[in-house]
Amino acid sequence: xxEVVSLKNVVKRYTRGKQQVEVLHGLDLSIEGGEFVALMGxxxxxxxxxxxxxxxxxxxxxxxxxxxxxxxxxLSSAELARWRARHxxxxxxxxxxxxxxSAERNxxxxxxxxxxxxxxxxxxxxxxxxxxxxADRARHKPAELSGGQQQRxxxxxxxxxxxxLLVCDEPTGxxxxxxAEEILKLLEILNRTQGKTIIMVTHDPLAAAxxxxxxxxxxxxxxxxxxxxxA
Amino acid sequence: MKYLPLVWGALRRxxxxxxxxxxxxxxxxxxxxxxxxxxxxxxxxxxxxxxxHLVVMSRVSLNAPMPLAHAAKIASVPGVTAVTPINVVFGTxxxxxxxxVVLGVDLPALMKVSSELYVPPEQLAAYQRTRxxxxxxxxxxxxxxxxxxxxxxxxxxxxxxxDGTSDWVFDIVGIYDVPHxxxxxxxxxxxxxxxxxxxxxxxxxxxQFYVGVKDARHSAQVAQAIDDLFANSPDQTxxxxxKEFFQTLMRQIGDIGFLVNAIVGAVFFTLLFLTANTMAQxxxxxxPELAVLKTLGFTDAGVQWMVLAEALLLSIVAALLGLALAExxxxxxxxxxxxxxxxxxHVPRPVFAAGxxxxxxxxxxxxxPPAARARRLQxxxxxxxx
Numbered sequence: 001x002x003e004v005v006s007l008k009n010v011v012k013r014y015t016r017g018k019q020q021v022e023v024l025h026g027l028d029l030s031i032e033g034g035e036f037v038a039l040m041g042x043x044x045x046x047x048x049x050x051x052x053x054x055x056x057x058x059x060x061x062x063x064x065x066x067x068x069x070x071x072x073x074x075l076s077s078a079e080l081a082r083w084r085a086r087h088x089x090x091x092x093x094x095x096x097x098x099x100x101x102s103a104e105r106n107x108x109x110x111x112x113x114x115x116x117x118x119x120x121x122x123x124x125x126x127x128x129x130x131x132x133x134x135a136d137r138a139r140h141k142p143a144e145l146s147g148g149q150q151q152r153x154x155x156x157x158x159x160x161x162x163x164x165l166l167v168c169d170e171p172t173g174x175x176x177x178x179x180a181e182e183i184l185k186l187l188e189i190l191n192r193t194q195g196k197t198i199i200m201v202t203h204d205p206l207a208a209a210x211x212x213x214x215x216x217x218x219x220x221x222x223x224x225x226x227x228x229x230x231a
Numbered sequence: 232m233k234y235l236p237l238v239w240g241a242l243r244r245x246x247x248x249x250x251x252x253x254x255x256x257x258x259x260x261x262x263x264x265x266x267x268x269x270x271x272x273x274x275x276x277x278x279x280x281x282x283x284h285l286v287v288m289s290r291v292s293l294n295a296p297m298p299l300a301h302a303a304k305i306a307s308v309p310g311v312t313a314v315t316p317i318n319v320v321f322g323t324x325x326x327x328x329x330x331x332v333v334l335g336v337d338l339p340a341l342m343k344v345s346s347e348l349y350v351p352p353e354q355l356a357a358y359q360r361t362r363x364x365x366x367x368x369x370x371x372x373x374x375x376x377x378x379x380x381x382x383x384x385x386x387x388x389x390x391x392x393x394d395g396t397s398d399w400v401f402d403i404v405g406i407y408d409v410p411h412x413x414x415x416x417x418x419x420x421x422x423x424x425x426x427x428x429x430x431x432x433x434x435x436x437x438x439q440f441y442v443g444v445k446d447a448r449h450s451a452q453v454a455q456a457i458d459d460l461f462a463n464s465p466d467q468t469x470x471x472x473x474k475e476f477f478q479t480l481m482r483q484i485g486d487i488g489f490l491v492n493a494i495v496g497a498v499f500f501t502l503l504f505l506t507a508n509t510m511a512q513x514x515x516x517x518x519p520e521l522a523v524l525k526t527l528g529f530t531d532a533g534v535q536w537m538v539l540a541e542a543l544l545l546s547i548v549a550a551l552l553g554l555a556l557a558e559x560x561x562x563x564x565x566x567x568x569x570x571x572x573x574x575x576x577h578v579p580r581p582v583f584a585a586g587x588x589x590x591x592x593x594x595x596x597x598x599x600p601p602a603a604r605a606r607r608l609q610x611x612x613x614x615x616x617x
Contacts (some may be wrong), residue, residue, distance in 0.1 A: 100241070
């Protein structure tokens with residue numbers, strides 16, 4: 001499989017008050033297409049920062065970030081936004097659905113940036129909601145759905161534009177074990193059947209067990225890597 | 232159009248706040264439309280005034296009585312074609328709030344002064360035959376449901392009768408019209424002599440004289456000649472042409488144009504803070520949502536325009552509602568003010584256009600700061616709640 005994510009000597013600093021804090025220290029990483037990677041590590045280790053750099057939500061201070069064949073550090077803000085729309089689907093811990101829109105409208109949002117007709121958008125939305133098992137909840141607002149259902153809607157939204165990779169930040173962090181397991185199985189199915197590259201930040205070893213590779217981030221560096229043994 | 236659900240959704244996020252803001256902006260634009268409409272009414276009345284018609288008043292005040300004997304002296308001034316004295320019964324009809332103004336005149340003389348006033352000959356004859364006869368304006372008759380033959384009781388506020396009562400009775404003997412301007416046919420013309428003879432006090436006086444001039448180009452000289460005539464009398468006069476007189480009347484209310492602009496300016500200045508605060512609050516509450524939109528691929532400029540579109544939608548809808556409401560309400564107000572000499576009020580097209588421009592300006596000024604904030608939003612920072 002071709003390399004989808006390539007980070008070389010990446011440094012990221014934040015300014016906190018008058019202090020500059022280096023969060024990632026010359027980090028190297030390579031992820032191939034079709035991988036399901038779990039990023040693990042203690043709080044403050046830099047895993048979400050790493051995920052944000054891969055997803056084009058933030059910029060590295062130095063080093064090279066190549067994702068889906070594009071040097072992200074060389075893109076303008078508008079180009080980066082268009083790149084995100086084309087290549088990345090995001091799933092967050094707290095779902096981040098727009099509360100005033102129904103499930104189907106939420107899923108449709110990324111397609112508003114495409115040239116698809118309304119009918120085509122609706123058709124794709126229906127298919128995405130069916131894929132996550134929520135076709136019958138299409139007209140419900142997020143507040144009328146359970147946490148697990150909201151996360152499914154978020155996954156449908158992440159998938160709708162057929163992105164190159166799915167970036168998930170603690171996708172089961174706000175769910176009970178049963179719902180978390182359902183979401184992880186769904187991600188696993190998407191990885192296996194549709195070949196989606198998935199990068200997931202998690203604290204939970206049980207969640208990480210669903211990934212094909214586990215990367216441990218500690219103090220801004222990749223410490224260990226584990227491959228999942230074939231079942 | 233495909234982004235409309237997002238913009239509409241943002242406005243529906245806090246329906247109560249959106250509704251209250253909408254009502255505030257609607258009220259401001261209603262006021263804007265109504266006051267401009269009022270101005271239109273005054274201006275249309277001014278357009279109908281005639282500089283060849285002179286109004287003679289007491290120098291003391293607008294309502295101070297002058298001797299009736301002035302009429303004959305005014306008639307002798309070269310260039311004067313006709314003179315009628317005017318006295319007034321100011322009272323209520325049926326309800327204490329329904330004010331009617333009955334003007335006692337010499338109707339044939341008045342018709343000589345105002346050639347646009349048309350009364351059919353048989354009705355004029357009936358008026359001259361009947362002491363209590365009145366000729367009523369067509370628009371007023373329509374409003375009150377009056378017809379020829381009706382007897383109208385007026386309870387006077389300003390004119391007690393010789394018999395000790397204040398109740399005047401008039402008989403409608405005719406209906407007059409002002410062709411092409413029926414809205415101005417809203418007066419009641421009575422016999423000067425009937426009112427004069429029935430008054431308990433203030434007999435043989437007039438609060439105005441209405442004077443016709445042969446040549447409009449010389450009306451200023453004629454006016455001056457009339458005032459010179461009474462310069463050394465205890466009852467000095469001020470003579471103005473009809474246009475100046477109307478402007479003097481309006482000045483008693485105030486400088487309408489200035490008032491309209493001052494009120495509208497103050498309202499919009501206040502409104503600017505209100506809408507700016509609402510927009511700022513709305514964006515502040517939605518920082519994570521706006522960050523999500525950027526995450527999904529909306530550009531900084533796209534998110535900025537989305538916030539501006541919210542302000543524009545709210546402002547333009549409210550402006551249209553307010554102006555439409557003013558357009559609906561003004562005809563009703565017009566009919567009640569017609570007897571005061573104010574013309575038909577409506578919101579003219581240019582005011583609609585100016586209102587919409589104002590709405591856009593309001594939206595831009597109040598929406599730009601929060602929109603710029605939305606544009607500058609850093610996704611990672613906003614999503615982490617920092």
